[in-house]
Amino acid sequence: MITRRTLLSLLASSAAVPFARAAETEANIAASSVPPGPPKAARVINLAALGREPGKQGGTARMLIGGQRDIRLMPINGYARLIGYDEHLNPLPDLLEKYEVEHSQVFTFHLREGHRWSDGSPFTAEDFRYVWEDMFQNKELHRGGVPAELKVDGAEPRFEILDERTVRYSWDKPNPDFLAQQAAPSPTRLMMPSAYMKQFHPKYQDADMLAKLIKKNRVDDWSSLHQFMGRTVRPENPDLPTLEPWCPRTKPPAQQFIFERNPHFHRVDENGVQLPYIEKFVLNVSSPGLIAAKAGSGESELQIANIDFADYTFLKSSEKRFPVHVNLWKRTQGSRIALMPNLNCKDEVWRKLFWDVRFRRALSLAIDRSEINKAVFYGIAKESANAVLPESRLYRPEYAQAYAAYDPETANRLLDELGLDRRNEKGLRLLSDGRVAHITIESAGEDSFESDVLELVADHLFKIGIAIHTRATQRELFRRRIRGGDTIMSVWQGLDNGVPTADMSPQELAPTSDDQVFWPNWGLNYLSGGGDGNPPDMPEAKQLLDLLKEWRRSGETSEREEIWHKMLSIFTQQVFTIGIVNAALQPVVSSSRLRNMPSRGLFCFDPYSYLGVYMPDTFWFGESA
Template sequence: MTISRRHMLALLGSVAGATAIPARVFAAFSQSDYLAQIPTETPLPPIEERLPKTPRVLNLAERGLKPGRYGGSMRMLIGGQRDIRFMPINCYARLVGYNSDLKLEADILEAYEVENDRVFTFRLREGHKWSDGSPFTADDFRYVWDDVFHEKKLAKGGPPAGLMINGKPPRFEVIDARTVRYSWDDPNPDFLADQASPSPIRLMFPAAYMKQFHMRYQTKELLAQHIARERVDDWAALHQKMSRVVRPENPNLPTLDAWRNRTAPPAERFVFERNPYYYRVDENGLQLPYIDKVMLDVSSADLIAAKTGTGESDLQVTNLDFADYTFLKNAEQRYPLKVDLWKRTQGSRMALFPNLNCKDEGWRNLFRDVRFRRAMSLAINRGEINKAVFYGLATESSNSILPDSPLFKPEYQKAWAAFDPDQANRLLDEIGLAMDDSEGMRRLPDGRLAKIIIEITGESTFETDALELIGDQLLQVGIKIYPHVAQRELLRRRVKGGDAIMSVGGGLDNGVPTADMAPKELAPTSDDQLQWSIWGLHALSGGSDGKAPDLPEAKALLDLYSEWRKAEGFDQRTDVWHKMLALFTDQVFTIGIVNATLQPVVQSSKLQNVPSKALYGFDPTSYLGVYLPDAFWYDEETA
């Protein structure tokens, strides 16, 4: 069997810090005393019967962490009930996942094999169980494949687009009760990276629980009762509601995460309780997590920084920004808090997105002219914005990757990012946008003044502060901008509908990629990309919706992404990444401002194993996920 270079056979014990150790290595496993307090219809089995035969052993000392003790409840603040979605991201239980060095390793899986990026064989841990004690087996994968992906009422288009390679789904096989296989005719090099992502394609459901909500396994009479109780329209909506993993609102849904939700919405406090069947242990045989409960208290997003600064949160990252740092740092003198700064991984903390698919023909034609995009970028004084908004601590950059990435080159960072209003004016003159001196603005070819309405969410004060400076700077080259505040979902609908001319958002989610991570953010691959959502929808839907890109450079990026997917070996993938980064930054499809900005992380002074320095972002770190929150613990002896 031939194994791809980047995915060598993940045999037992082959991944540092993730070694699968048979139970007999430990004299005895240990569990939290809290489990005795959990009300159950029947007593919990002994710890040895709740753990897999080969649990995942986290050797914390090898990672520079301290093995801990059990106990405690960790309070966190969220800006609304929907924000319980952060829990499965932070828990970060994945079939395969990234470690803190952003290298893949087996996690839920005991082992995996990859053959030429086409055949993926997953081996489950013997005796692994869901949080309700039901077995976690190959049937949970079969259920999703047969009864979800191939049930038209649940998946109208069949398997998710992320599993379709050249229009074809994989072949799925159940090898035995603990082994499943996904096979494609063509390479699928980002299959494992997707499974390690913050929100992976869900390949398994707790089948024993979910069958009661599926028409193939439940009587019409009982389904009708469930539908009425949950106040949904039909059994498909029922199944979707009861199986929702991204936002875990169903307290009865079994999970593999470290903590399970025990609170049904609506609520002001959501309590996540330790999973008695969790599959990880530390090097001393203590079943993780160390902390018994995580309590998410709902608050107004605007008040979270103030509440955090008065000691109402034991670990807080969300709804905090760098502007809060001084206040939070001063709070260390009054409350048992510790405030650190992590580096955000976005390609740009904020970026301008000219909508290349907007309905306005005049602006659409201008945005598709690279000279206009470059002129806008050159007219922005990033140094002034950095000093005024980020105290000079950020890095002035295009929307590109950070030096923390092995793919980084200074030319990507600097592409059209210098402050050069003279060159910007020359480019605008070259396009034919004449300056109307009486108005102090340029005119479009159709005679309109160069006025751009920029859609923003208004959720961050730094965006409005930065836009005020950007507005003054752009006016110097004859372009006037008008920020328009819109709720996030409305903004995205306006962009996708072509009604928004330009918008503001975060830059590249993953600013610290390796060559083995998919460069899909650089090409039109998703309808969430604000600069070309219609082109992205076309790729996302497999050509059934949206429109194919008709701009040569955008099409070239899409072709390069296809080339990356077919590349054989690390060197070829690296070469494609550099071609895409060079083209993406040179074409200025998005206008970055600064990156490597700092994110406050506030923790109780008693909380252990939280890094003082780290990378922070949605992808690839899954916010706190790669830093093992299940290994955080309270040292009551620490002041």
């Protein structure tokens, strides 16, 4: 076994020259002397078994993005993960050659022999040690120490290096979320290209050289430099080695971003041809409002962002004029659009009403989802509460049907029972303080169909004596008003992951984040470890948190499935959020020359990583169909 002490002594013995010079020399040698190619123990993708055809290397794929921040789509779609999902959400080793799990407590990871970063430097246990010891344990880089998502009941894992290609993480209690975290669109980063990153760390870098690098990159200190140069979520540093299928080659700001194939990518097809097939991606920045028109006119070989179902008719008609294909994938949010009463709003009268389940149920029963589906979604979506979809193994009809029927008579009765039986001359109900029951629904104004939906919702709620009007604001202000309790109700999408498995965390169903617009203050309290916000004092919300803790302690999938169902039942019966429709369709545009692009798929950020689970590294260009 190679211990951390042994590795450190080896590093110390090689530090006779200033690291900057040594690192630069080693990097140059690696880049020039290591021939391109996959690792010896490559991951073989049998395309024929997946119903696809082996292809050939080459070609450039253009994509349109609404701003340079959207380059973050590349590592999401590239989906190189230690462990990733297949199309059926079964976890599989990807960057890892294999892994073992004992009682959901001990996780042993085995790396692929001969695997290298894109610059040719070896991918080894040292890259994990660097993150664990030189990043997580360094208070200037990680003030809170080991990330909270790696802790179980506040305890961090034990990290061990078993040999050059084997590492282990272990806890005294089960950590059922650990593998799912690694398969996520933005996983908890356990490894970094240490040979490159050490030049930005004072433990390995000469102080004078570090000062020069800080000045050159216009940052305040070495920790800012390290974070800036090592950013992986948004690939802005072309020099940062990667394990993704395509490497960034453009430093922002720019209007065009180039990504070239990774010469050391770890996947091959059944014929031994190294993936990715596509040589280059070119991302062109465009006005979001023009992207659908440009994609329809053939300016994009692969387009999923900044287009929506409202663009489908135009895009489909483009097939007659340009070499494009337009397919419809199913979106998997729990609800494509949902009303979100702010249970933490400052207005005491509204807050008291929102806390009463009868009021939330009345609002839901008052909405005619069938009319909205036909008028806005052409009858193609599925009328539903905010719940999991039939594609999930956890689906039950009662979750989708919970208070989702159109029943204004029952809605009126529930409101009368609440004491809202007084009305003004217009038929609008009066609140306990004499105000008219008038709800302002706020939105980030990012979806064109929201106004159409809310216009119909206004008609439906007027019939039960409640008036609404809408206010669109910029997203940052939208979030700030909700977190501050100034927003009474907002409109947003439902559950991010509408197709979960029992082994994925049910944290979306409990107050765990201030991004949850229906209980942001409670979510902030959880997210901050009790340091900010307030703990939930609604019994059902507390029960969901207790069940989440129970899920995190569970050691078996059967236990986790039972807990999921308890949480889904509470979440849907309590109608914390008012879903309207789900299973809406998303147009996906591709070149008619692009092969292996599925004609049907599930479209979502989590857990499918948009295109990621469908492996765009296997897409290739053939003759025009």
